[in-house]
Amino acid sequence: LTCTIEGELNLERLFDTSIIPEFEHYDTDVVKGAVIALQSLTILGMQSGVKGTPEQKERSVAHLRNEDGKESSCLNDFWDIMNTRRLKHQGDVTAGTQVLAELKLKRSAQSAFDLLVRLGAWTKHEDLALLRSGFPTRFTDEEEKYAKDAAEYSHDPDKILGIRKDLRHLKVYTIDSASTDEIDDGLSIEVVKKADGSERRRIWIHIADADRWAPRSSKIFETAQQRATSLYLASGSIPMFPLELSGGPMSLIAEKDSHALSMAVELNDDGSIDQSSLVVTPSLVNVNYRLAYDEVDEMLEMGVGYFEEWELGALLDEANKRRKYRISCGSTEGFVPNPIPQAELKVVKRDDDDDVDILLNVEMTHNAGLNQSEAVLDMDSEDFAPPVSSAFLLVTEMMVMSGEAMGKLKNVLESQTKRVKEVNGDLPILDNVLNLPYRTQPRPDFGKRYQELETLNSLKSMGYCHAWYARRFFESVRVKDEPLPHNGLGIDCYVQWSSPIRRFCDLQVHASVKRFLRRHRVNLLMEAGRQIPEALTASDLGCNIPRHIDSSRSDSGSYTEYMLESSGGNYDIIDYNRGLGFVNAARMVQRKSNEYWLFEFIRRQLEESETEVVYLTTVLAMIDPRRGQYAIFVHELGLEHRYLSEQGELVIGSKLWLKVSTVEPRLGLLTFNLSSVYGGKSKRFAPAA
Numbered sequence: 001l002t003c004t005i006e007g008e009l010n011l012e013r014l015f016d017t018s019i020i021p022e023f024e025h026y027d028t029d030v031v032k033g034a035v036i037a038l039q040s041l042t043i044l045g046m047q048s049g050v051k052g053t054p055e056q057k058e059r060s061v062a063h064l065r066n067e068d069g070k071e072s073s074c075l076n077d078f079w080d081i082m083n084t085r086r087l088k089h090q091g092d093v094t095a096g097t098q099v100l101a102e103l104k105l106k107r108s109a110q111s112a113f114d115l116l117v118r119l120g121a122w123t124k125h126e127d128l129a130l131l132r133s134g135f136p137t138r139f140t141d142e143e144e145k146y147a148k149d150a151a152e153y154s155h156d157p158d159k160i161l162g163i164r165k166d167l168r169h170l171k172v173y174t175i176d177s178a179s180t181d182e183i184d185d186g187l188s189i190e191v192v193k194k195a196d197g198s199e200r201r202r203i204w205i206h207i208a209d210a211d212r213w214a215p216r217s218s219k220i221f222e223t224a225q226q227r228a229t230s231l232y233l234a235s236g237s238i239p240m241f242p243l244e245l246s247g248g249p250m251s252l253i254a255e256k257d258s259h260a261l262s263m264a265v266e267l268n269d270d271g272s273i274d275q276s277s278l279v280v281t282p283s284l285v286n287v288n289y290r291l292a293y294d295e296v297d298e299m300l301e302m303g304v305g306y307f308e309e310w311e312l313g314a315l316l317d318e319a320n321k322r323r324k325y326r327i328s329c330g331s332t333e334g335f336v337p338n339p340i341p342q343a344e345l346k347v348v349k350r351d352d353d354d355d356v357d358i359l360l361n362v363e364m365t366h367n368a369g370l371n372q373s374e375a376v377l378d379m380d381s382e383d384f385a386p387p388v389s390s391a392f393l394l395v396t397e398m399m400v401m402s403g404e405a406m407g408k409l410k411n412v413l414e415s416q417t418k419r420v421k422e423v424n425g426d427l428p429i430l431d432n433v434l435n436l437p438y439r440t441q442p443r444p445d446f447g448k449r450y451q452e453l454e455t456l457n458s459l460k461s462m463g464y465c466h467a468w469y470a471r472r473f474f475e476s477v478r479v480k481d482e483p484l485p486h487n488g489l490g491i492d493c494y495v496q497w498s499s500p501i502r503r504f505c506d507l508q509v510h511a512s513v514k515r516f517l518r519r520h521r522v523n524l525l526m527e528a529g530r531q532i533p534e535a536l537t538a539s540d541l542g543c544n545i546p547r548h549i550d551s552s553r554s555d556s557g558s559y560t561e562y563m564l565e566s567s568g569g570n571y572d573i574i575d576y577n578r579g580l581g582f583v584n585a586a587r588m589v590q591r592k593s594n595e596y597w598l599f600e601f602i603r604r605q606l607e608e609s610e611t612e613v614v615y616l617t618t619v620l621a622m623i624d625p626r627r628g629q630y631a632i633f634v635h636e637l638g639l640e641h642r643y644l645s646e647q648g649e650l651v652i653g654s655k656l657w658l659k660v661s662t663v664e665p666r667l668g669l670l671t672f673n674l675s676s677v678y679g680g681k682s683k684r685f686a687p688a689a
Contacts, residue, residue: 001042003127003137003235010120011038033095040096045112045122046132047093049666061091061132063581125356125600127235128666129592133585136227139242146219147242151249153213156259157540158282158514160533161521167262168286170204171311174252175395178292181247182230182239184208184501186260186287187398189311189318202266202277203318205402206285209259210241210250210500211510216572217539220245221507228579229586230502234345234358234597239502246501254290259283261497261510265405267318271325273401275408282514296391316390319397326400330443331490336470338463340620343638345597358601362638399498400489403439406509407483407493410434413516420523427526428546428564430519435512437505437576439494440484444473462653464633468620468640479576504579512574515542522546529558538565542572592668598639599665612659614675617643619650632656632672646674 002008015031097107105111116122130137139147158164170188188204214221224240231238239246252258262285266277289309291299296312299305305312327334346359417432446453452472459466474488483493497509519541525532531548538545544564552561605613620631620640628645643658650656658672 002121007121037095037099040093041099041112044093044096044109045116046128047109048113063585127593129589133589143223144242146223147245150213150220151245157536160535161518163517163521164282167283172285172287174287174290175296175391182501183251185498186252187315189314200266202264204262204264206260206262207498208250208252208501209261210507211514212259213250216511224504228504228582231586233593235347250501252287254287257284257286260285263402263405271321273405278405278409278412280409293389293391297389300390316394319394322397322401326490329490332488336467338467340464340467341638343598345594358597360601402498403494403496404491406495406497417520424527428562429523432519434516436495437479438483439477440480441477441487442475443487464618465620465653505576508574526562596665599663599670603663603665606660614657614659617656617658619652619654643672
C-alpha cells in the first residue's frame with residue numbers, strides 16, 4: 001500500500017496502542033473496520049491522475065485476480081500480499097470515500113492522496129502506477145529468510161551427476177554499468193585448433209546459474225514467481241530476488257568461484273552460427289575482471305583491448321561480424337539505421353532535505369543501457385550519428401547471439417537423446433524433450449503495402465521521421481513453442497535466457513535446459529549400467545527417478561535392469577506463461593513512472609525559469625489532419641509527444657522551437673505552444689521576445 005518502508009510504518013503507527021491506548025478496548029471488528037477504511041482510502045488515492053474507460057481500468061488490474069476466492073479471516077490476513085492484490089483488483093473505495101466525508105473533505109482521489117501525504121504514508125512523489133499494479137515493493141521478513149537459506153543451499157544436482165564443467169581456466173569478463181549489483185552475464189573467448197590444423201575463435205557466454213540457488217521446489221523460487229521480473233524505475237530498482245542472494249551467491253562476482261550455465265559458440269565467416277559447435281553446460285567459472293562500459297571503451301580506444309587484453313578486441317571483432325550479419329538478414333539496425341533516442345531518468349535523494357534531484361540522459365535504442373550518440377552529446381554535430389560505445393555493441397551482440405544459439409540447441413540436444421532411446425529399448429529411458437519459449441516476429445508483407453513502402457522509402461534521408469514511420473511495419477513479438485524467425489533481430493530463432501536473476505521466464509529456461517541435461521546424463525548412466533546417485537531428487541529431473549535393481553548386477557558390477565521410483569505425484573510442467581500478467585504490468589509501470597519524472601523535470605524547469613522554457617523539436621508526422629495534430633520529437637528531452645499546430649499544415653521533418661505551455665506530472669499532462677524564439681543553438685531557457 002506504500003512505496004517506502006517509512007510509509008508502511010506510519011500506517012502501522014495509526015494502530016499503535018502505545019500511542020492510542022483506547023485501541024486496546026476496541027472490539028476486533030471495529031479495528032478491522034478501521035483497517036478496511038484505511039486500505040480503501042489508499043485504493044482511492046491511487047486513482048489520482050488515472051485516465052481511461054472503466055473497461056481499460058479493469059484490464060489494467062486483471063493480473064491481480066485471485067483465483068482461489070479466499071477471503072480474509074483474521075486481522076493479520078488484512079495486511080498480507082494476496083489480500084492487498086485482491087483489494088486493488090476489486091477497487092472498492094466505498095469506505096475510503098466515507099472517511100473523507102467524515103473529515104469534511106472533498107470525496108475525490110486527489111483528496112485521498114493529499115490526506116495520505118499528510119499522514120506520512122505517502123510522499124508527494126509517490127509512484128501510484130507502481131502501487132496500482134500490485135507489484136510487491138519490498139520483501140517480507142519471511143522472504144528474506146528464504147534468501148538467506150538459499151545462499152547456504154548445498155544441493156547441486158549438476159555436480160552430483162558430474163555434468164558441471166570446470167571452466168576456471170578461461171579468462172572471464174563481466175561488463176555492466178558501474179552501479180549494477182546483480183551481475184548475470186560474463187564473456188570469454190579462446191582460440192581452438194581444428195582437426196585440419198586451422199584455428200578458430202570459440203566464444204563462451206556464461207550466464208549466472210540462478211537455478212542452482214533457486215530450484216523449482218524452493219520457497220525462494222515461489223518468491224521470484226510472485227514478481228516475475230525485476231523492476232527498473234527512475235527512483236530505483238525492485239529486484240526479483242532479495243539482493244543478499246541476487247547480488248551475492250547468484251551473481252558472477254570477480255575473483256570468486258561462481259556457478260554458471262555456459263554456452264560455447266563458433267561463428268562462420270559470414271557471422272552466422274556454426275550449429276555443430278554449440279555446447280551448453282552447467283559450469284564453474286572465476287571472473288577475472290569486472291568492468292564498466294566506459295572502462296571497456298577506454299581500453300579499446302587506448303589499444304589495451306588489442307594487446308594486453310586482446311580478448312576484448314577479439315570479442316568486439318566477433319560482435320561487429322554478428323551485427324553485419326544480422327543487418328544483412330533484415331534486422332532493425334539495417335531497416336531503421338537512425339532510431340529515435342529515448343530519455344533515461346534517474347532520481348537521486350538529496351542529503352539536505354526530503355526532495356530529490358532528477359538526472360536525465362538521452363539514449364540510443366539499438367544497444368542496451370546508456371549509449372548516447374554523437375548527436376546527443378554535441379548539438380553541433382549531425383542529427384543522426386552512430387553510437388559512441390563499442391562496449392554496448394559488444395555486449396548486445398553477444399547476448400543476441402546467445403539467444404539464437406539457445407534456440408538452435410533444441411535439435412542438437414534432442415538428437416542425442418533420440419539415439420540413446422533407440423539403442424536401449426529394454427531400459428526405462430526417460431523421455432527427454434526440450435521445450436523452450438521462442439520469441440518470434442514475422443517479416444512485414446511489403447507486397448500488400450506497396451504505397452506505404454513507397455512513403456517509407458521517400459523518408460530515408462529524413463532520419464527520425466523515417467524511424468517513426470517504419471514502426472507501422474513491425475508486427476508484435478509473440479512467444480511460440482517452435483523455432484521461428486525473429487525479424488527485428490534478423491535471426492532464425494531466439495530464446496531469452498541471459499537474465500535469470502532479473503526475469504522469471506529466463507529462470508524457467510535455465511531449469512528446462514538443466515533438467516534436460518540431467519535426464520540425458522541419467523539415461524547415459526543407465527546405458528552404461530551404472531548406479532543413479534542416491535542424492536538425486538525427482539524435482540531435479542522433473543520426473544520419477546530410475547533406480548537399479550540389485551539382482552540385475554553383473555559380475556563386472558554393472559546393472560542391466562532399472563525401475564522407475566514411484567514418488568506419488570506428478571512433477572511440474574514448466575509453464576512459460578506464468579507471471580506474464582506481472583511482466584506486462586511492469587512495462588506499464590516503467591512507462592508511467594518515466595513519464596511522471598520527465599514531466600516533473602520539465603515542471604521544475606518551468607518553475608525555476610523567469611522566462612519561457614523553449615525546446616527544439618522535429619516534426620515527425622501528421623497524426624490527425626482534422627485537428628492539425630502532429631507527432632514531434634523533443635531533442636533535449638528524448639521525448640516523443642503530440643502537438644496541435646497553431647500555424648496550419650507543418651512540413652514533415654521541419655524544426656520548431658516550442659515553449660512549455662502546461663505541465664501536470666500527476667495528471668500526465670504536457671502541452672506546447674509555438675515559441676517567439678527561433679533559430680540559433682538549442683538552449684534550455686530562452687528569453688521571451
